[in-house]
Amino acid sequence: MKRYVIIGCGNAGLTCAKTLRSHDLDAQITIISDEDYPPYCRCLLTYYIENKADEKILFEKNESSIKRMNLNYLRNEKVEFIEPKKNRVRLSSGKKLYYDKLFIGAGASPKKSFFKSDNSILTTNLRKFDDAKKIKDNFSKGSVAVVEGGGLVSLKTLVALYEIGVKVFWVVGSPYILSFLIDRDSSKILEHIITSHGIKLIKGARIVEIKNKIVKLNNEYEIKADGVIVGKGVAANKIPSDTYIEFDDGYLVNDFFETSIENVYAGGDCAKIFDKAHNKIWKVALWPVAGTSGLFAAKNMINLKTKFKGAVPANSFSVFDNDIIAAGKKKIEKNETGNFYEYSEKKNNVFKKFIFDKNNNLKGFVFINDIFNAGSYYYKIK
Numbered sequence: 001m002k003r004y005v006i007i008g009c010g011n012a013g014l015t016c017a018k019t020l021r022s023h024d025l026d027a028q029i030t031i032i033s034d035e036d037y038p039p040y041c042r043c044l045l046t047y048y049i050e051n052k053a054d055e056k057i058l059f060e061k062n063e064s065s066i067k068r069m070n071l072n073y074l075r076n077e078k079v080e081f082i083e084p085k086k087n088r089v090r091l092s093s094g095k096k097l098y099y100d101k102l103f104i105g106a107g108a109s110p111k112k113s114f115f116k117s118d119n120s121i122l123t124t125n126l127r128k129f130d131d132a133k134k135i136k137d138n139f140s141k142g143s144v145a146v147v148e149g150g151g152l153v154s155l156k157t158l159v160a161l162y163e164i165g166v167k168v169f170w171v172v173g174s175p176y177i178l179s180f181l182i183d184r185d186s187s188k189i190l191e192h193i194i195t196s197h198g199i200k201l202i203k204g205a206r207i208v209e210i211k212n213k214i215v216k217l218n219n220e221y222e223i224k225a226d227g228v229i230v231g232k233g234v235a236a237n238k239i240p241s242d243t244y245i246e247f248d249d250g251y252l253v254n255d256f257f258e259t260s261i262e263n264v265y266a267g268g269d270c271a272k273i274f275d276k277a278h279n280k281i282w283k284v285a286l287w288p289v290a291g292t293s294g295l296f297a298a299k300n301m302i303n304l305k306t307k308f309k310g311a312v313p314a315n316s317f318s319v320f321d322n323d324i325i326a327a328g329k330k331k332i333e334k335n336e337t338g339n340f341y342e343y344s345e346k347k348n349n350v351f352k353k354f355i356f357d358k359n360n361n362l363k364g365f366v367f368i369n370d371i372f373n374a375g376s377y378y379y380k381i382k
Protein backbone atom coordinates (compact mmCIF):
# COMPACT_ATOMS: atom_id res chain seq x y z
CA MET A 1 0.00 0.00 0.00
CA LYS A 2 1.41 3.39 -1.03
CA ARG A 3 1.76 6.10 1.61
CA TYR A 4 1.11 9.65 0.44
CA VAL A 5 1.61 12.58 2.80
CA ILE A 6 0.32 16.05 1.96
CA ILE A 7 1.31 19.18 3.86
CA GLY A 8 -1.49 21.75 3.93
CA CYS A 9 -5.15 21.36 3.06
CA GLY A 10 -5.82 24.39 0.89
CA ASN A 11 -6.92 23.97 -2.70
CA ALA A 12 -3.53 22.57 -3.72
CA GLY A 13 -3.36 19.95 -0.95
CA LEU A 14 -7.00 18.90 -1.07
CA THR A 15 -7.08 18.61 -4.87
CA CYS A 16 -3.89 16.57 -4.72
CA ALA A 17 -5.44 14.22 -2.14
CA LYS A 18 -8.70 13.81 -4.07
CA THR A 19 -6.85 13.11 -7.32
CA LEU A 20 -4.63 10.53 -5.63
CA ARG A 21 -7.68 8.80 -4.20
CA SER A 22 -9.52 8.77 -7.52
CA HIS A 23 -6.62 6.78 -8.99
CA ASP A 24 -5.71 4.61 -6.01
CA LEU A 25 -8.46 3.27 -3.78
CA ASP A 26 -6.09 1.45 -1.43
CA ALA A 27 -3.45 4.11 -0.77
CA GLN A 28 -2.96 5.62 2.66
CA ILE A 29 -3.43 9.35 2.10
CA THR A 30 -2.70 11.68 5.01
CA ILE A 31 -3.22 15.44 4.90
CA ILE A 32 -1.76 17.57 7.67
CA SER A 33 -3.16 21.01 8.43
CA ASP A 34 -1.99 23.42 11.09
CA GLU A 35 -5.48 24.96 11.11
CA ASP A 36 -8.08 23.53 13.51
CA TYR A 37 -10.97 23.45 11.02
CA PRO A 38 -12.22 21.28 8.20
CA PRO A 39 -10.77 22.40 4.85
CA TYR A 40 -12.44 25.51 3.41
CA CYS A 41 -12.19 27.88 0.48
CA ARG A 42 -10.13 30.93 1.43
CA CYS A 43 -11.80 33.02 -1.29
CA LEU A 44 -15.09 32.82 0.65
CA LEU A 45 -13.73 34.41 3.84
CA THR A 46 -14.92 37.87 2.92
CA TYR A 47 -18.41 36.46 2.26
CA TYR A 48 -18.30 35.03 5.78
CA ILE A 49 -17.50 38.51 7.15
CA GLU A 50 -20.35 39.89 5.07
CA ASN A 51 -22.78 37.21 6.40
CA LYS A 52 -23.28 35.78 2.91
CA ALA A 53 -21.57 32.47 3.79
CA ASP A 54 -21.83 30.75 7.16
CA GLU A 55 -19.68 27.99 8.66
CA LYS A 56 -21.95 25.34 7.12
CA ILE A 57 -21.29 26.69 3.63
CA LEU A 58 -17.56 27.00 4.33
CA PHE A 59 -16.95 23.58 5.84
CA GLU A 60 -19.70 21.05 5.16
CA LYS A 61 -18.89 19.99 1.60
CA ASN A 62 -15.17 19.49 2.15
CA GLU A 63 -15.73 17.75 5.47
CA SER A 64 -18.00 15.20 3.84
CA SER A 65 -15.65 14.61 0.89
CA ILE A 66 -12.78 13.96 3.35
CA LYS A 67 -14.92 11.22 4.93
CA ARG A 68 -16.30 9.87 1.66
CA MET A 69 -12.86 9.61 0.10
CA ASN A 70 -11.36 8.03 3.20
CA LEU A 71 -8.64 10.66 3.59
CA ASN A 72 -6.75 10.75 6.85
CA TYR A 73 -7.06 14.43 7.82
CA LEU A 74 -4.90 15.56 10.74
CA ARG A 75 -5.96 19.03 11.84
CA ASN A 76 -4.23 21.35 14.30
CA GLU A 77 -0.96 19.56 13.50
CA LYS A 78 2.05 21.31 12.04
CA VAL A 79 4.81 19.73 9.98
CA GLU A 80 7.88 21.07 11.74
CA PHE A 81 10.53 19.27 9.76
CA ILE A 82 10.84 17.36 6.50
CA GLU A 83 13.41 14.57 6.51
CA PRO A 84 13.78 13.40 2.90
CA LYS A 85 16.74 11.19 3.85
CA LYS A 86 14.40 9.13 6.02
CA ASN A 87 11.29 9.64 3.85
CA ARG A 88 9.38 11.12 6.75
CA VAL A 89 7.99 14.31 8.29
CA ARG A 90 8.02 15.31 11.95
CA LEU A 91 4.86 16.85 13.41
CA SER A 92 4.33 19.36 16.21
CA SER A 93 2.74 16.60 18.34
CA GLY A 94 5.99 14.64 18.12
CA LYS A 95 4.56 12.08 15.67
CA LYS A 96 6.68 10.96 12.73
CA LEU A 97 4.94 10.08 9.46
CA TYR A 98 6.63 8.03 6.74
CA TYR A 99 5.86 8.61 3.08
CA ASP A 100 6.53 7.13 -0.32
CA LYS A 101 5.64 10.47 -1.92
CA LEU A 102 5.24 13.85 -0.29
CA PHE A 103 3.36 16.91 -1.56
CA ILE A 104 4.08 20.34 -0.07
CA GLY A 105 1.00 22.54 -0.39
CA ALA A 106 1.85 24.83 2.51
CA GLY A 107 0.50 28.00 0.89
CA ALA A 108 1.66 31.48 1.78
CA SER A 109 1.55 33.90 4.69
CA PRO A 110 0.80 37.62 4.70
CA LYS A 111 3.84 39.88 4.49
CA LYS A 112 4.53 41.80 7.68
CA SER A 113 3.84 45.49 8.03
CA PHE A 114 6.29 47.59 9.95
CA PHE A 115 4.32 50.33 11.67
CA LYS A 116 4.38 50.94 15.42
CA SER A 117 1.25 50.00 17.35
CA ASP A 118 0.14 50.26 20.97
CA ASN A 119 -2.45 47.53 20.21
CA SER A 120 -5.29 49.84 21.20
CA ILE A 121 -7.32 48.47 18.26
CA LEU A 122 -7.45 45.22 16.31
CA THR A 123 -4.68 44.92 13.73
CA THR A 124 -4.80 41.85 11.56
CA ASN A 125 -4.33 40.35 8.11
CA LEU A 126 -6.97 38.26 6.39
CA ARG A 127 -5.63 34.87 5.36
CA LYS A 128 -7.22 32.28 7.62
CA PHE A 129 -10.62 31.52 9.08
CA ASP A 130 -9.39 32.68 12.50
CA ASP A 131 -8.58 36.10 10.99
CA ALA A 132 -12.05 36.31 9.44
CA LYS A 133 -13.64 35.49 12.80
CA LYS A 134 -11.61 38.24 14.52
CA ILE A 135 -12.68 40.77 11.87
CA LYS A 136 -16.32 39.73 12.04
CA ASP A 137 -16.34 40.00 15.86
CA ASN A 138 -14.56 43.35 15.90
CA PHE A 139 -16.62 45.38 13.44
CA SER A 140 -20.30 46.19 13.35
CA LYS A 141 -22.58 48.80 11.80
CA GLY A 142 -21.16 52.27 12.39
CA SER A 143 -17.60 51.22 13.29
CA VAL A 144 -14.57 52.46 11.37
CA ALA A 145 -11.99 50.33 9.56
CA VAL A 146 -8.71 51.17 7.87
CA VAL A 147 -7.71 48.72 5.14
CA GLU A 148 -4.09 49.00 4.03
CA GLY A 149 -2.88 47.51 0.74
CA GLY A 150 -4.08 47.84 -2.83
CA GLY A 151 -4.63 44.19 -3.78
CA LEU A 152 -7.64 41.97 -4.39
CA VAL A 153 -7.88 40.63 -0.83
CA SER A 154 -7.98 44.21 0.51
CA LEU A 155 -10.63 45.15 -2.03
CA LYS A 156 -12.80 42.13 -1.18
CA THR A 157 -12.36 42.86 2.54
CA LEU A 158 -13.39 46.48 2.33
CA VAL A 159 -16.44 45.66 0.21
CA ALA A 160 -17.49 43.09 2.86
CA LEU A 161 -17.03 45.63 5.66
CA TYR A 162 -18.92 48.29 3.72
CA GLU A 163 -21.80 45.87 3.19
CA ILE A 164 -22.20 45.39 6.96
CA GLY A 165 -22.29 49.13 7.53
CA VAL A 166 -18.67 49.85 8.45
CA LYS A 167 -17.11 53.17 7.44
CA VAL A 168 -14.01 52.29 5.42
CA PHE A 169 -10.75 54.12 4.71
CA TRP A 170 -8.57 52.46 2.07
CA VAL A 171 -4.85 53.28 2.28
CA VAL A 172 -2.89 52.28 -0.81
CA GLY A 173 0.85 52.80 -1.32
CA SER A 174 0.86 52.61 -5.11
CA PRO A 175 -0.51 55.29 -7.42
CA TYR A 176 -3.44 53.12 -8.45
CA ILE A 177 -5.40 50.22 -6.97
CA LEU A 178 -5.01 46.55 -7.99
CA SER A 179 -1.82 47.55 -9.80
CA PHE A 180 -0.72 43.90 -9.87
CA LEU A 181 -3.98 42.67 -11.34
CA ILE A 182 -5.28 45.20 -13.83
CA ASP A 183 -4.06 48.22 -15.79
CA ARG A 184 -4.31 51.89 -14.92
CA ASP A 185 -7.42 52.59 -17.09
CA SER A 186 -9.49 49.81 -15.52
CA SER A 187 -8.23 50.83 -12.12
CA LYS A 188 -9.58 54.36 -12.59
CA ILE A 189 -13.06 52.98 -13.33
CA LEU A 190 -12.94 50.83 -10.23
CA GLU A 191 -11.69 53.72 -8.10
CA HIS A 192 -14.70 55.74 -9.24
CA ILE A 193 -17.10 52.90 -8.37
CA ILE A 194 -15.55 52.52 -4.92
CA THR A 195 -15.30 56.17 -3.95
CA SER A 196 -18.84 56.86 -5.18
CA HIS A 197 -19.98 54.46 -2.42
CA GLY A 198 -18.42 56.73 0.20
CA ILE A 199 -15.23 54.74 0.72
CA LYS A 200 -12.35 57.10 1.36
CA LEU A 201 -9.41 56.14 -0.86
CA ILE A 202 -5.99 57.51 0.17
CA LYS A 203 -3.34 56.68 -2.43
CA GLY A 204 0.46 56.96 -2.20
CA ALA A 205 0.32 56.55 1.57
CA ARG A 206 1.09 54.04 4.32
CA ILE A 207 0.39 53.60 8.01
CA VAL A 208 3.24 54.67 10.29
CA GLU A 209 1.70 54.33 13.74
CA ILE A 210 -1.38 53.33 15.73
CA LYS A 211 -1.73 55.09 19.07
CA ASN A 212 -4.79 55.56 21.29
CA LYS A 213 -7.02 54.20 18.51
CA ILE A 214 -5.67 56.81 16.06
CA VAL A 215 -4.17 55.48 12.82
CA LYS A 216 -1.44 57.83 11.59
CA LEU A 217 -0.32 57.86 7.97
CA ASN A 218 3.00 59.08 6.58
CA ASN A 219 1.20 62.04 4.97
CA GLU A 220 0.07 63.25 8.43
CA TYR A 221 -3.48 62.09 7.84
CA GLU A 222 -5.04 60.68 11.05
CA ILE A 223 -8.03 58.35 11.33
CA LYS A 224 -9.83 57.37 14.53
CA ALA A 225 -10.60 53.71 13.89
CA ASP A 226 -11.82 50.49 15.46
CA GLY A 227 -9.43 48.27 13.58
CA VAL A 228 -6.88 47.90 10.79
CA ILE A 229 -6.69 45.14 8.19
CA VAL A 230 -3.37 44.90 6.42
CA GLY A 231 -3.03 43.25 3.00
CA LYS A 232 0.46 43.84 1.66
CA GLY A 233 0.82 40.63 -0.36
CA VAL A 234 1.96 37.17 0.67
CA ALA A 235 5.23 35.25 0.94
CA ALA A 236 5.50 31.52 0.18
CA ASN A 237 5.74 29.26 3.25
CA LYS A 238 8.94 27.25 3.56
CA ILE A 239 9.25 24.26 5.87
CA PRO A 240 12.60 23.39 7.49
CA SER A 241 14.17 20.19 6.16
CA ASP A 242 17.28 18.08 6.77
CA THR A 243 18.17 18.23 3.07
CA TYR A 244 18.00 21.46 1.10
CA ILE A 245 14.90 21.58 -1.12
CA GLU A 246 15.49 24.29 -3.72
CA PHE A 247 13.60 27.41 -2.72
CA ASP A 248 13.85 30.92 -4.09
CA ASP A 249 10.90 32.97 -2.93
CA GLY A 250 8.90 29.73 -3.46
CA TYR A 251 9.65 26.04 -3.99
CA LEU A 252 11.21 25.46 -7.40
CA VAL A 253 9.49 22.68 -9.33
CA ASN A 254 9.80 21.23 -12.83
CA ASP A 255 6.95 20.67 -15.32
CA PHE A 256 5.90 17.62 -13.26
CA PHE A 257 5.77 19.53 -9.96
CA GLU A 258 8.81 17.64 -8.67
CA THR A 259 11.08 19.61 -6.35
CA SER A 260 14.85 19.21 -6.39
CA ILE A 261 14.45 16.21 -4.04
CA GLU A 262 13.22 12.82 -5.21
CA ASN A 263 9.66 11.90 -4.16
CA VAL A 264 8.97 15.42 -2.91
CA TYR A 265 6.49 17.53 -4.92
CA ALA A 266 5.17 21.05 -4.32
CA GLY A 267 2.42 23.29 -5.70
CA GLY A 268 0.02 26.14 -4.98
CA ASP A 269 1.00 29.43 -3.36
CA CYS A 270 4.23 27.99 -1.89
CA ALA A 271 5.69 27.15 -5.33
CA LYS A 272 6.77 28.95 -8.48
CA ILE A 273 5.26 27.78 -11.75
CA PHE A 274 5.32 28.58 -15.46
CA ASP A 275 2.95 31.40 -16.43
CA LYS A 276 2.17 31.02 -20.12
CA ALA A 277 0.74 34.49 -20.61
CA HIS A 278 3.78 36.28 -19.20
CA ASN A 279 6.21 33.59 -20.39
CA LYS A 280 7.99 33.35 -17.07
CA ILE A 281 8.32 31.25 -13.95
CA TRP A 282 7.03 33.00 -10.86
CA LYS A 283 4.43 32.77 -8.14
CA VAL A 284 0.86 32.78 -9.43
CA ALA A 285 -0.98 32.92 -6.12
CA LEU A 286 -4.49 32.14 -7.30
CA TRP A 287 -7.11 29.63 -6.17
CA PRO A 288 -7.65 27.77 -9.50
CA VAL A 289 -3.91 27.61 -10.16
CA ALA A 290 -3.37 26.01 -6.73
CA GLY A 291 -5.95 23.34 -7.61
CA THR A 292 -4.39 22.69 -11.02
CA SER A 293 -0.96 22.26 -9.47
CA GLY A 294 -2.33 19.78 -6.90
CA LEU A 295 -3.99 17.83 -9.70
CA PHE A 296 -0.90 17.66 -11.91
CA ALA A 297 1.36 16.83 -8.97
CA ALA A 298 -0.93 13.95 -7.92
CA LYS A 299 -0.91 12.46 -11.42
CA ASN A 300 2.85 12.50 -11.44
CA MET A 301 3.03 11.13 -7.90
CA ILE A 302 1.16 8.07 -9.12
CA ASN A 303 3.45 7.85 -12.16
CA LEU A 304 0.88 8.97 -14.72
CA LYS A 305 3.54 11.21 -16.23
CA THR A 306 1.63 14.43 -17.01
CA LYS A 307 3.46 17.52 -18.15
CA PHE A 308 2.19 20.91 -17.05
CA LYS A 309 2.21 23.35 -19.97
CA GLY A 310 1.72 26.51 -17.98
CA ALA A 311 -0.98 28.54 -16.29
CA VAL A 312 -2.89 31.54 -17.55
CA PRO A 313 -3.68 33.65 -14.48
CA ALA A 314 -7.30 34.79 -14.40
CA ASN A 315 -9.48 36.61 -11.92
CA SER A 316 -13.15 37.27 -11.89
CA PHE A 317 -14.82 39.29 -9.18
CA SER A 318 -17.62 41.69 -8.58
CA VAL A 319 -17.51 45.05 -6.82
CA PHE A 320 -20.88 46.54 -5.90
CA ASP A 321 -22.54 44.64 -8.77
CA ASN A 322 -19.87 45.63 -11.28
CA ASP A 323 -18.37 42.51 -12.89
CA ILE A 324 -14.65 42.35 -13.63
CA ILE A 325 -12.74 39.62 -15.43
CA ALA A 326 -9.03 39.94 -16.08
CA ALA A 327 -6.91 37.20 -17.63
CA GLY A 328 -3.38 36.69 -18.91
CA LYS A 329 -1.31 39.78 -19.62
CA LYS A 330 -3.05 42.94 -18.50
CA LYS A 331 -0.54 45.65 -19.28
CA ILE A 332 2.39 46.35 -21.55
CA GLU A 333 5.57 47.35 -19.74
CA LYS A 334 7.73 50.16 -21.18
CA ASN A 335 10.44 47.75 -22.36
CA GLU A 336 7.87 45.58 -24.20
CA THR A 337 6.26 48.15 -26.47
CA GLY A 338 7.62 46.70 -29.76
CA ASN A 339 6.47 43.20 -28.89
CA PHE A 340 2.88 43.82 -27.84
CA TYR A 341 0.02 46.11 -28.73
CA GLU A 342 -3.37 46.76 -27.21
CA TYR A 343 -6.88 47.64 -28.24
CA SER A 344 -9.36 49.14 -25.77
CA GLU A 345 -12.81 50.69 -25.71
CA LYS A 346 -14.61 52.52 -22.93
CA LYS A 347 -18.20 53.69 -22.62
CA ASN A 348 -19.44 54.93 -19.23
CA ASN A 349 -18.75 52.07 -16.79
CA VAL A 350 -18.09 49.52 -19.53
CA PHE A 351 -14.46 48.86 -20.40
CA LYS A 352 -12.79 46.29 -22.63
CA LYS A 353 -9.13 45.89 -23.30
CA PHE A 354 -7.27 43.23 -25.29
CA ILE A 355 -3.50 42.71 -25.45
CA PHE A 356 -1.91 40.97 -28.44
CA ASP A 357 1.65 40.00 -29.22
CA LYS A 358 3.26 41.17 -32.45
CA ASN A 359 2.05 37.98 -34.19
CA ASN A 360 -1.54 38.92 -33.31
CA ASN A 361 -1.94 36.20 -30.67
CA LEU A 362 -4.26 37.22 -27.86
CA LYS A 363 -2.23 37.40 -24.63
CA GLY A 364 -4.62 38.97 -22.18
CA PHE A 365 -7.76 41.01 -21.54
CA VAL A 366 -9.57 43.08 -18.94
CA PHE A 367 -13.38 43.37 -19.09
CA ILE A 368 -15.48 45.54 -16.83
CA ASN A 369 -19.27 45.29 -16.91
CA ASP A 370 -19.41 43.45 -20.22
CA ILE A 371 -18.00 40.00 -19.66
CA PHE A 372 -19.67 38.38 -22.66
CA ASN A 373 -17.52 35.61 -24.17
CA ALA A 374 -14.77 36.01 -21.55
CA GLY A 375 -14.50 32.21 -21.33
CA SER A 376 -13.79 31.84 -25.06
CA TYR A 377 -11.14 34.56 -24.95
CA TYR A 378 -9.56 32.86 -21.96
CA TYR A 379 -9.30 29.56 -23.84
CA LYS A 380 -7.88 31.39 -26.82
CA ILE A 381 -5.01 32.61 -24.64
CA LYS A 382 -4.55 29.11 -23.18
Ligand SMILES: Cc1cc2nc3c(=O)[nH]c(=O)nc-3n(C[C@H](O)[C@H](O)[C@H](O)COP(=O)(O)OP(=O)(O)OC[C@H]3O[C@@H](n4cnc5c(N)ncnc54)[C@H](O)[C@@H]3O)c2cc1C
Nearest residue numbers: 008010011012034042078079106107268269285286287290
Ligand atom coordinates in the same frame (compact mmCIF):
# COMPACT_ATOMS: atom_id res chain seq x y z
C1 LIG B 1 -9.57 36.53 1.67
C2 LIG B 1 -8.99 35.91 0.43
C3 LIG B 1 -9.66 36.02 -0.76
C4 LIG B 1 -9.13 35.44 -1.91
N1 LIG B 1 -9.81 35.57 -3.07
C5 LIG B 1 -9.32 34.99 -4.19
C6 LIG B 1 -10.05 35.06 -5.42
O1 LIG B 1 -11.11 35.68 -5.49
N2 LIG B 1 -9.54 34.42 -6.50
C7 LIG B 1 -8.37 33.71 -6.44
O2 LIG B 1 -7.96 33.13 -7.45
N3 LIG B 1 -7.65 33.66 -5.30
C8 LIG B 1 -8.10 34.26 -4.18
N4 LIG B 1 -7.38 34.17 -3.02
C9 LIG B 1 -6.09 33.45 -3.03
C10 LIG B 1 -6.33 31.95 -2.87
O3 LIG B 1 -7.13 31.72 -1.74
C11 LIG B 1 -4.99 31.22 -2.74
O4 LIG B 1 -4.26 31.42 -3.93
C12 LIG B 1 -5.19 29.73 -2.51
O5 LIG B 1 -5.92 29.52 -1.32
C13 LIG B 1 -3.84 29.01 -2.41
O6 LIG B 1 -4.07 27.66 -2.10
P1 LIG B 1 -2.91 26.76 -1.48
O7 LIG B 1 -3.52 25.42 -1.30
O8 LIG B 1 -1.69 26.88 -2.27
O9 LIG B 1 -2.55 27.42 -0.07
P2 LIG B 1 -3.44 27.77 1.19
O10 LIG B 1 -4.85 27.93 0.83
O11 LIG B 1 -2.74 28.89 1.88
O12 LIG B 1 -3.35 26.45 2.11
C14 LIG B 1 -2.16 26.05 2.72
C15 LIG B 1 -2.47 25.43 4.05
O13 LIG B 1 -1.30 24.83 4.58
C16 LIG B 1 -1.20 25.13 5.97
N5 LIG B 1 0.20 24.99 6.39
C17 LIG B 1 1.24 25.83 6.14
N6 LIG B 1 2.38 25.35 6.69
C18 LIG B 1 2.04 24.18 7.30
C19 LIG B 1 2.78 23.23 8.04
N7 LIG B 1 4.08 23.37 8.26
N8 LIG B 1 2.12 22.15 8.55
C20 LIG B 1 0.77 21.98 8.32
N9 LIG B 1 0.02 22.86 7.62
C21 LIG B 1 0.65 23.94 7.10
C22 LIG B 1 -1.73 26.56 6.04
O14 LIG B 1 -2.11 26.92 7.33
C23 LIG B 1 -2.93 26.44 5.10
O15 LIG B 1 -4.05 25.93 5.78
C24 LIG B 1 -7.88 34.75 -1.85
C25 LIG B 1 -7.19 34.65 -0.64
C26 LIG B 1 -7.74 35.22 0.50
C27 LIG B 1 -6.99 35.11 1.80
